Amino acid sequence: MKPIGLFLLFLLFSLKCFSQPDPSLFYPGRILEITKELQYQAIQEDSSKYHALLWERAEMQVSLLVQSNVSTKRTDSTxxxxxxxxxxxxxxxxxxxxxxxxxxxxxxxxxxxxxxxSQSTNYQNALSDYLQIIEMDSSGRFREVALYRISITYFAIGNIDLALTYVDQILDENTSEKKFDNLFYACESGSSLINWKISILEKSGRKKELIQLYRKLIRQNRKIGWHDNAKCFSEGLKSLKEQ
Structure with a gap:
């Protein structure tokens, strides 16, 4: 089973006419099926099938927690x-x-x-797991998602400086590897790493830093010829100054 990507857990869209059904709608039923299978069928504990079913159920349960954005403290304790x-x-x-x-x-x-x-607001344990991922991940496949989750966690704690430090680390690494899509793509969508940094600055009231960031983004996007993005960030800067 492929690992969850950086934004898979955070960008769950509403159903629209003629759109494909949200797969998470089927998760509760599948979770019940797996639970019954584990309880009543002759599956050898510690077998490969047992492991696969545990993981399938756990992954779906975590996805549903994120989608509902409900603290586990307000959900069924069992x-x-x-x-x-x-x-x-x-x-x-x-x-x-x-x-x-x-x-x-x-x-x-x-x-x-x-x-x-994180959903349990047990932020120190969450940070410990994310940092362990970075330490263990020799391939670097999980590095970006772990850094992003650390940034989110520090923001939830209220440590804005560290939230910015970790998102800046991702941005710096992407810039050095010329992964410009992650930096500037789709300004209006709100799904890029840059838009996460903008959100941090907006919500923490750091207007001066946000103005500087907008100006930098406008210059960079114009330089590489991404004029739609430059226009989008220009509108953001104009709106900010009018506040």
């Missing part, structure tokens, strides 16, 4: 206890599911447990 027990089981035993480049490993489980802790 379900949340079962979820954290499943993730602890997979992490403590260093379980591996599948093979090849997209093998599911401890890094996937740590990411989901960190998100669970």
């Amino acid at each position: 379900a949340t206890k079962q979820l954290i027990n499943d993730l602890n089981y997979l992490i403590d035993r260093d379980i591996k599911i599948g093979e090849g480049n997209f093998q599911t490993t401890k890094l996937d489980f740590l990411l989901n447990r960190g998100i669970f802790y």
